[in-house]
Amino acid sequence: MxxxxxxxxxxxxxxxxxxxxxxxxxxxxxxxxxxxxxxxxxxxxxxxxxxxxxxxxxxxxxxxxxxxxxxxxxxxxLAYVPQGQQSFGQMTAMENLQLVADGRKRGKGLIDEALDLFPALRPALGRRAGLLSGGQRQQLAIARALVTExxxxxxxxxxxxxxxxxxxxxxxxxxxxxxxxxxxxxxxxxxxxxxxxxxxxxxxxxxxxxxxxxxxxxxxxxxxxxxxxx
Incomplete structure (x- = not known):
């Protein structure tokens, strides 16, 4: 590869x-x-x-x-998840994912697949990313990268x-x-x-x-x- x-x-x-x-x-x-x-x-x-x-x-x-x-x-x-649990802190977790999914044919499906891998994110989708725990932000960062297929x-x-x-x-x-x-x-x-x-x-x-x-x-x-x- x-x-x-x-x-x-x-x-x-x-x-x-x-x-x-x-x-x-x-x-x-x-x-x-x-x-x-x-x-x-x-x-x-x-x-x-x-x-x-x-x-x-x-x-x-x-x-x-x-x-x-x-x-x-x-x-x-290629998808890169840099050090530091990076996300758009003023946006919700769902908006962080949707930002990457927009324009992709399987956008909603890709988000669902990523959330299946990180189910702990589902209850936090409406929260601003900057208010998530460090673990949730890291999971969100990886999930967002996976949405890019x-x-x-x-x-x-x-x-x-x-x-x-x-x-x-x-x-x-x-x-x-x-x-x-x-x-x-x-x-x-x-x-x-x-x-x-x-x-x-x-x-x-x-x-x-x-x-x-x-x-x-x-x-x-x-x-x-x-x-x-x-």
Missing amino acids: LRMDEVEVAYGHTAVVHGATIEVATGGVTAVMGHNGAGKTTLLRAVVGLLPVRRGKVLLDGEDVTALAPHKRVARG PRLLILDEPTEGIQPSVVAEIEETILELTRRGDLSVLLVEQHVGFALSAASTYYVLAGGRVTSSGAGGQAAVGDVRAAMAI
Whole structure:
């Protein structure tokens, strides 16, 4: 689905990601882990096209999209949920979803499908998004992304500041979506247990470089924690 091939990303003259190669399989979950400042969010922003790639390529289904504008990447099936449970705070939860659904043939159906995945949102649809709990706002952000019918869902720290019960719900939702086989997920996460439970493949980023990679699953927790401790 996605391949970042020897990608270098910089802010001005300062390189932040150095020659990273990362792959996301079709229908799979790939986790990128690392401490704050490792370059994880910078990597995601380069995938979406919000930051230019100085060297290397971003390939989507084999197509070189390195030079494409963000909206053209979205049109090819990317959906990005940035860090921080972002929503339009003065709009209701339903208006946040409707804003994305408008103009789509299956607009109402897409909203219903997203709410089936996050049923806790249904009683809160009439509330302003800014008044929702952190967990509800994160669920709303993911639901809104799913309304775009993505083929690749990109999540940046979806468990940050979220209570454990909601973390478990988000994990199960990610697994349910990928079990269907038509959605791939690129997940940036510091919560190692959560990331490896969901991921089939992982990468550890440190200082903007890939320092470790392998198969996901709980058996890899020790290896990842060791790699992150270096």
